Amino acid sequence: MLPWVYGFTWETGNVLFLTIFYVVSGVILAACGIAARRALRDLKSTRIDEIKWHVDFEDIPSFAKTCRHVFTGELSNRVCHNGFDCRTCKLHADLTEVSRPTAPLDPPHSRSTHKIGTSVFGLRMPADRLYHRGHTWVRRESDGKLTVGLDDFGERMIGRASTPEFPSVGTKLVTNGTGWFFRRGESRIRILSPVEGKVVAVGGRGNGFYLRVDTGNDCDLRHLLKGVEIQPWIMTELERLEIALSTEEAGVSLADGGELVEDMPANYPGADWDSLLGEVFLEP
Amino acid sequence: MDSHLVARGVKRASPGRFVMWIIPWTLILAIGLYATYLCLSRGLNQTNMDNRFAFGLWIFLDLSVIALGAGAFFTGFLVYILKRDELRAVINSAVVLGFICYSGAVLVLMVDVGQPLRAWFTFWHPNVHSMLTEVTFCITCYLTVLAIEYAPVVLKNRKLKEIPGFLVFEFELHKVMPILAGVGTFLSFFHQGSLGGLYGVLQGRPFAFREGIAIWPSTFFLFIISAAAAGPSFILLSTWMVSRLSRKKLVSENVYRLLAKISGALLTVYVFLKSIDTLTWLNRTAPGFGLSGMSFFLWAPFNVWILFVEIIVFGLIPAMLMLVGSGKLRLGWLVLSSSLVCCGILLNRFVMTIQTLALPTLAFDKFMLYTPSWQEVATFLFVVAYGTIIYSLSFRYLRLFPQETDLKQNPRRS
Structure with a gap:
């Protein structure tokens, strides 16, 4: 030896x-x-949130990782391999032919030009905000800060019985990192932060928002969904939900329409909500 | 009860059913543990091995599980080196199977050697002229590699990955995986070969002795190719069995077909080379010893049928079925073919170990049959039970088949 x-x-x-x-x-x-x-x-x-997203993203089913350009019909079939970060996606840049940040959203005073309260399959998805694939929305306020909330699909899925657990004011958020949590019985559901920045205020259901974030001058929101992408995205999410809720014995069945009820957990107590919420909020 | 440990998006049997499944295997494990204790405390007189049959059931088991476990190195090679991303669907399962096979082989070797406390002697005072030394070194290193490859699969458990240290270690380990896959391929190549070479250099056993290239007899190369061919088949078969037992679609059909195609192609090469090797041995090597090759097949029950079954039934037929039919035949045919390949590798290792030792080599020798003692059988079953329990726990709590949730949510993919 x-x-x-x-x-x-x-x-x-x-x-x-x-x-x-x-x-x-x-x-x-x-x-x-x-x-x-x-x-x-x-x-x-401070990379732990980034690493967690990277690890989680690998385990998200490909159906849930459909590229936004499939929603718009620009591509027929493509799975995102970039962690939903269109800001660093070459294909996105090529397709949109835009390499600069998205123009800031209109401040609230000019919202009258938008169709506020747009209904998508019975869900309130106002057009004055941008949407993250983890069912949060972002709206730029007149003071330049961003307001973050849970979209109607997310609200209905999380149900009234869940209590939010917010980060303390001053916490730095990273895109696709932890935004805040919901506690529901034994389980704790992580809501992904749609943007990076510093938390300047926390709200709650009654306030109409969950977080207020100061992103400083560097605010690139190109990775968030908007406009015509919303409807096909929500349709995909509803389809995923139908499959997840269908019993294995029944197999995949054809839904006969209808809208998502206001409080899903309360109306469907028998489902495996820990699993379902993990799938919906992208924490496999 | 344990749902917080099961990956989200997958369904597993109720804790009660799982316990009922585990109990019989635990009983077998306990009996095997007792037999192991007997062998280690009282010595190898607990076995039916003797000076003639120094290699028995345990060495047959070792050779078989190491050949079947080759799926781990070969799949790792295909995924990380050749970038066949389709096989990512089975890589975790292949790693677990490889780890079980190799650790099982080491466990049995520990009992077989009989002096586990002196196991370090082989490393400290190696005889570099022995094929077994190379096998020992390679298997030890490769088991270490497999344990490291298994670690990220374990650390990705839903509860474990909540611990930041585990999460980042898993993430960083994943990045060095191509290096480990490369090392694993190198090690597997040599120890699979050396296990074959071990028989090929037995000058005193004309039935096993083979000529070859430089210091490597032909069996060195045949063992490598046969293991590489059987590995994907074993993964195909095990995935299908787990899928049937759990009643879940775990991988898409094209993964089964790709595994069958790879296995079929390699098996075709193997059957071709094995045929040439057999003909060379019959017509040149055996006559060189002054013996007729066919005289070795006069001893019942190991007549010429064994050669026919090994090369034709467990070789040529599944090779053709998988090579030609991997894209057309129904899945059932591919599963049947892979079962035949696995049987073929078991038969080949049986022939090399048991038939070789059973045949007389000197004029006054007798043909001998060997029947293992219950302690040997129990130790053999101990490894089978150990493997089943480790795999069952891994399947329940780890994400062995990443496509499982995908197929559940998007059945059109399958």
Whole structure:
């Protein structure tokens, strides 16, 4: 094994065999050492939310990762591999031919030009805001801050019995990181933050919003859905929900229309809500 | 009760049913543990092995599970080195199966050697001229690699990944996986080969002895190719069995078909080379010893049928079915073919181990049959039960088949 150990000889075969063994062992140890060192570095950094999203995104079913350009009909079939971050997606830039940030949303005083209260399959999805795939919305206020809330689909899914747990004011949010939580019995549902920035205020159901975020001057919202993308996206989400709620024995059945009830958990207590909410709010 | 540990979006059997499934295997495990204790505390007199049959049921098991576990290295090679992303659907399951197979083999070897406390001798004082030394080193290193590859699958458990340290370690381990897959392929290549080479260099056993290239007998290469061919088949078969038992669609049909195609192609190469090897041995190697090759097939029950079954029934037929029919035949045919391939690898390892030792080599030798003792059988079953329990727990609490939720939500994909 080693020159001073009994049985070791300086023969070519011996030296070659042991050298290969030491190299292989060294590679294995080095690979683990690199992974451990990087993990320690990540733990000390603020990348944990980013890593969690990366890990979670891999486990999200491809049906839920449909590219936004499929919703608009620009592409017939494409799965997003970019963590829903269109800001760094070359295809998105090519298709929209826009490499600059989206023009800021109109402040509230000019909202009269929008169809506020637009109904999409019976859900209130106002057109004056942008939507994140984790069922949150973002609206720019007149003071430049962003208001973040849960969209109507998310509200109906989470139900009235869930209580929000907010981050403290001053917390820094990252896109697709933890926005806030809902506690529902034993389970804790994570709501993804649609934007990055500092929390300046927290609200609640009664306030019409959940968070107010200061993004500073750097505010790129190109990754959020808007306009004509909303309806096909909600349709996909409803389809996913129908499949998730259908019993395995029944298989996939054809829905006969209707709208989502106001408080789904209260109306469908038998379902596996922990799983369902994990799927809806993109935490597999 | 344990739903908070099960991955979101998948359904598993109720805790009661799961316990009922585990209980019989635990009983077998307990009996096997007792047999292991007997073998380790009282010695190898608890077995029916002797100086003639120094390789028995346990070595047959070792060779078989290591060949079947080759699916782990080969799938890793295809996914991480050749970038066949379709096989990501089975890579986690392949790693778990590989880990079970290799750790099971090491467990049995520990009992077989009989002196586990002196296991380090083989590393500290290696005989580099022995094929077994290479096998020992490679298997130890590869089991370490498999344990490291298994770690991210475990750390991705729903509860474990809530711990930031585990989450980031899993994330970073995943990044170095191509390096580990490469190392695993290198190690597997050599130890699969050396296990074959071990028989091929047995000059005193003309039935196993083979000529070859430089220091490597032909069995060195045949073992590598046969293991690479059987690995994907075993993954196909195990995935199908788990799918049937759990009544869940775990992977899309094209994954089964791709596995069958890969296995079929490699098996075709193997059957071709094995045929050439057999003919060379019959017409050149055996006569070189002054023996007729066919004289080895006169001893019942190991007559010429065993050669026919190994090459034709468990070789050529499934190879053709999978190679030609992987895109057209019904899934049932592919499952049947993969079962035949797995049987073929078991038969080949049986022939190399048991038939080789049963045949007389000297004029005064007798043909001997070997029947394992209950302790040997119990230890064998111990490994089977251990594997079943580890796999069942992994299937329940880990995301072994990433396509499972996808197929549930989007059945059109299948």
